Amino acid sequence: MDEQWMMGQTSLSLGLNIARPKARLGAPPATKVLVEEDFMSSRKNHEVEALEAELRRVGEENRRLSDMLRALVAKYSDLQGKVSGMMAAASAANNHQTLSTSEGGSAASPSRKRARSDSLDTAGRNPSPPLAAAGSGGGFAVSVNVGPDRDQVECTSVHEPCSSKRVRADECKASRVSKLYVHADPSDLSLVVKDGYQWRKYGQKVTKDNPCPRAYFRCSFAPSCQVKKKVQRSAEDKTVLVATYEGEHNHAQPPKLQGTGSRKSAEAAAVRASPAPPPVQQQPRQQSTAEAGSAADRKNLAEQMAATLTMDPGFKAALVSALSGRILELSPSDS
DNA sequence: CGCGTTTGACCAGCGC
DNA sequence: GCGCTGGTCAAACGCG
Numbered sequence: 514m515d516e517q518w519m520m521g522q523t524s525l526s527l528g529l530n531i532a533r534p535k536a537r538l539g540a541p542p543a544t545k546v547l548v549e550e551d552f553m554s555s556r557k558n559h560e561v562e563a564l565e566a567e568l569r570r571v572g573e574e575n576r577r578l579s580d581m582l583r584a585l586v587a588k589y590s591d592l593q594g595k596v597s598g599m600m601a602a603a604s605a606a607n608n609h610q611t612l613s614t615s616e617g618g619s620a621a622s623p624s625r626k627r628a629r630s631d632s633l634d635t636a637g638r639n640p641s642p643p644l645a646a647a648g649s650g651g652g653f654a655v656s657v658n659v660g661p662d663r664d665q666v667e668c669t670s671v672h673e674p675c676s677s678k679r680v681r682a683d684e685c686k687a688s689r690v691s692k693l694y695v696h697a698d699p700s701d702l703s704l705v706v707k708d709g710y711q712w713r714k715y716g717q718k719v720t721k722d723n724p725c726p727r728a729y730f731r732c733s734f735a736p737s738c739q740v741k742k743k744v745q746r747s748a749e750d751k752t753v754l755v756a757t758y759e760g761e762h763n764h765a766q767p768p769k770l771q772g773t774g775s776r777k778s779a780e781a782a783a784v785r786a787s788p789a790p791p792p793v794q795q796q797p798r799q800q801s802t803a804e805a806g807s808a809a810d811r812k813n814l815a816e817q818m819a820a821t822l823t824m825d826p827g828f829k830a831a832l833v834s835a836l837s838g839r840i841l842e843l844s845p846s847d848s
Numbered sequence: 849c850g851c852g853t854t855t856g857a858c859c860a861g862c863g864c
Numbered sequence: 865g866c867g868c869t870g871g872t873c874a875a876a877c878g879c880g
Contacts, residue, residue: 713851713852713853714852714853714854715853715871715872715873715874716854716855716871716872716873717853717854717855718869718870718871718872720869720870721868721869721870727870727871729871729872733851733852741871743871
């Protein structure tokens with residue numbers, strides 16, 4: 514196993530190019546061939562055969578790995594589909610509950626603490642809050658881990674019981690809380706979680722349990738949208754931003770690419786890096802479209818995963834390492 | 849000038 | 865009742 518051969522293997526990718534035996538096994542310079550051709554021909558034939566056998570093994574390994582990856586992607590897509598189905602079912606059930614409870618009468622006040630009649634109070638404009646009631650029986654949590662180009666995003670959507678002491682019981686029923694974990698650059702001090710929506714920051718506070726400040730955002734895309742977002746760096750891992758969403762959007766995701774130069778460009782640009790939008794309310798209308806597009810989405814997701822994996826140098830290095838080790842195991846011990 | 853962010857003050861719930 | 869704490873308000877400020 515010569516060094517050049519091994520160096521050649523460092524370029525291994527999922528699309529291993531094993532169809533270059535002639536080039537790589539290429540004979541030495543022509544003059545040398547003329548000198549050694551007769552003398553070395555028999556021995557070289559053996560070497561070529563051995564190398565070709567190794568190549569075949571590598572090819573087999575490559576195929577196996579590719580199959581494994583395909584199977585993995587297929588399983589992931591399948592699981593993703595099941596998760597989507599569960600989410601849709603849960604959302605449908607919750608919407609049902611919302612209808613039944615809101616018919617009962619008193620709509621909860623949008624303001625938890627004060628009955629102010631400030632200009633921001635949108636209760637009048639939004640007589641039936643779009644918030645879906647959380648499933649009271651048993652928490653429902655979904656965690657999806659996707660590795661986009663830059664950020665690792667883990668989204669956990671939870672219908673949680675009253676976690677906050679301050680939140681009244683009825684509010685608990687009416688608010689769906691979701692958490693989004695975003696891997697952020699530690700040097701980036703901004704508490705901006707890029708999720709494709711437009712947020713307006715209305716406050717910042719240092720909390721007791723975390724030295725990092727917590728930022729409070731409101732959805733600024735639709736005045737009637739009462740979704741709130743809290744963003745705070747994780748106390749354990751400062752590179753992780755924890756975005757807590759309260760409520761659900763009652764509007765579609767804003768257009769991704771907007772005007773240039775505006776501050777919104779940062780959010781718009783963020784859309785590119787964020788493959789998974791935040792937990793959006795799955796209203797019946799959106800739900801149907803989501804179901805219609807789920808197959809395509811899953812396919813896109815699988816393709817994205819495959820592309821991400823193939824572009825990930827770490828994955829590539831690990832694959833090369835595994836392949837090299839396997840090849841060294843299988844290859845005749847000529848060293 | 850309009851819009852978004854910053855930041856200190858205020859409010860309300862909770863525990864003691 | 866008091867203090868602590870989280871959440872919110874709104875004036876001041878900055879930026880395009």
